[in-house]
Amino acid sequence: MITASAPGKIILCGEHAVVYRQPAIALPLPDLRATATVETVPSVVGIVCDLPDLGERWLLHESWDHPLAKLLRLTAEHVGVHTLDHLLITLRSAIPIAGGMGSGAALGAALVKAIAAYLGTQLTADEVSRLVYESERFYHGTPSGIDNTVVSYEQAIWFVRGLNGAPPQLEPISIGKPLHLLIGDTGVRAPTHVTVGGVRERRLRDPERYNALFGKIGRLARAIRQHLANGDQVALGAALDHNQALLHEIGVSSPELEQLIGAARQAGALGAKLSGGGGGGIMLALVRETQRAVVAEAIMAAGATQVIPTIVM
Ligand code: PMV
Numbered sequence: 001m002i003t004a005s006a007p008g009k010i011i012l013c014g015e016h017a018v019v020y021r022q023p024a025i026a027l028p029l030p031d032l033r034a035t036a037t038v039e040t041v042p043s044v045v046g047i048v049c050d051l052p053d054l055g056e057r058w059l060l061h062e063s064w065d066h067p068l069a070k071l072l073r074l075t076a077e078h079v080g081v082h083t084l085d086h087l088l089i090t091l092r093s094a095i096p097i098a099g100g101m102g103s104g105a106a107l108g109a110a111l112v113k114a115i116a117a118y119l120g121t122q123l124t125a126d127e128v129s130r131l132v133y134e135s136e137r138f139y140h141g142t143p144s145g146i147d148n149t150v151v152s153y154e155q156a157i158w159f160v161r162g163l164n165g166a167p168p169q170l171e172p173i174s175i176g177k178p179l180h181l182l183i184g185d186t187g188v189r190a191p192t193h194v195t196v197g198g199v200r201e202r203r204l205r206d207p208e209r210y211n212a213l214f215g216k217i218g219r220l221a222r223a224i225r226q227h228l229a230n231g232d233q234v235a236l237g238a239a240l241d242h243n244q245a246l247l248h249e250i251g252v253s254s255p256e257l258e259q260l261i262g263a264a265r266q267a268g269a270l271g272a273k274l275s276g277g278g279g280g281g282i283m284l285a286l287v288r289e290t291q292r293a294v295v296a297e298a299i300m301a302a303g304a305t306q307v308i309p310t311i312v313m
Contacts, residue, residue, distance in 0.1 A: 001039040002118045006109035006128075008032040008095035009102035009150040010183060010275045010284055010310075013243045014159075014221040016199055016252060018144045020211070022218030023160045025173055025225065026150035027312050034093040034106035036114035041088045047072070050090045054097065067104075067138035068111060074131055075112045079121040089114070096306070099185055100192075100276025105147040108132040128152040142196070144168075156312065158225060176231030179312040180287050182296050184264070186256035187305035188280025195252050195277040202251060210250065217246050237270025237286045244273035252278030259302045267291070267298030 007028040014024025041048075047060035049068065063069045068091070076084055091111060095103040112131045116123045123131075129145075129152035136143040144161045145168055156173040203210035220243050227236040244261060247253055257274045264272040264285035272285040287295045296307045 001037060002114050003035060003037045004110050004113035004117055005033045005035040006106040006113065006151045007102075007154055008034070008106050009147060010100070010181070010282070011146065012275070012284070013224050013240065013273070014217055015274075015276055015278070016196070016247065016250060017214040017217035017221075018146055018159065018161060019142065019196060019199075020203075020214045021161050021163070022214050023158060023221040023225075024144070024146055025156070025158055025221060025228075026146050027156045027179075028150055028154045029095070029101065029310055030154065031310065032095050032101065032308070034091065034095055034103065034110045036107070036110035037090045037092075038114045038118040039088050039090075040086050042086055044086050044088050047084055047087045047089065050088065051092075052090070053093050067135045068107065070138060071108050071111060071131065071135035072115060074134055075115045076119065078127070078131060079116055079119050079123075081119050087118075096185060099189070100281035101183070102147045102151050105132055105136060105151045108135045109148070109151045125153045143192075158221075173225060174229045175313060176229050177233065179228075179233070179236075180289050180292055181310050181312060182264070182269075182285045182287055182292065182299060183275070183308040183310065184260045184283045184285065184299040184304040185306045185308075186254070186260060186280050186282065186303070188254065188256050190254070190277060190279030190281055192277035195279040198279075199250055199252065213246055213250050217243060220246070233270055233286060233288075240271030240273045240284075240286055241265070247274055247278060254278065254280050256280060256303065257283050260299050260304055261285075263298045263302035264295050267295045269295050 012025040018024035050057045095101050097103045129148045132148035146159045158171040160169040162168045224239045260283045261272040268291045269285040275284045
């Protein structure tokens with residue numbers, strides 16, 4: 001039996017603008033993971049995929065179009081294996097599904113690593129990331145590639161999308177002082193391809209305005225990288241707030257997100273913003289360690305379905 005796992009992620013800054021080749025920063029969530037187990041079961045005919053957290057169980061040869069089925073085939077082909085039989089694959093995830101925490105990419109990365117290991121191959125982070133990117137495309141259409149990258153490399157990254165399918169520019173991020181973050185879930189599920197599609201349409205109608213907003217978000221990402229390296233959390237918090245204002249302007253915030261963000265700030269967060277696709281999904285708040293409990297309580301009282309604390313070092 002082979003088991004492999006991959007972390008969830010959050011985008012600290014730069015979402016949406018990253019689709020238009022502005023820089024973004026993503027952080028792995030090492031304690032929140034997806035796990036894939038691959039085992040030989042003689043009584044299984046073909047390949048059975050079991051996703052108990054989703055209540056899904058399917059046979060590969062009856063589910064050719066399932067993104068994870070495609071990813072499985074891509075991975076096997078990548079390592080030069082064309083037929084697989086008598087396999088039970090179990091996929092579990094502690095990452096909220098479709099919540100902007102990279103559950104899809106993490107499940108994909110765990111699956112790729114487990115299948116490759118089962119077939120006797122250790123893939124590099126880059127190989128895992130490229131394979132998962134293919135499956136992200138089935139879900140999202142035109143993903144920037146930031147999700148598959150951060151969950152495959154499992155480190156804080158500076159990410160700039162490559163031009164016309166070229167590889168992204170990737171750099172590790174240095175974090176001068178541990179970040180205490182609270183992730184608040186609005187409980188509203190807003191598929192990323194919908195919010196990304198909305199931004200694409202609005203940009204087509206008013207390219208100048210949107211390109212200017214994306215440029216501002218890119219400049220903020222550069223400033224945020226510096227604040228992270230310097231451990232200047234007051235400046236970092238203010239920059240996160242500014243990023244949120246720009247995300248609101250490009251139309252990807254929501255009343256629920258504003259509610260949670262406002263409550264976090266009022267309770268003393270250093271900064272707060274939506275994270276990921278927006279339109280619902282999650283927000284993050286940067287807090288001083290001593291304020292964690294009180295801000296978490298305020299986010300819950302403002303209607304969050306859950307608050308996940310995390311420390312990024
Ligand atoms: O919804 P998430 O967390 O998968 O974030 C998507 C980030 C976007 O910038 C909105 C889209 C993308 O492909 O980068």
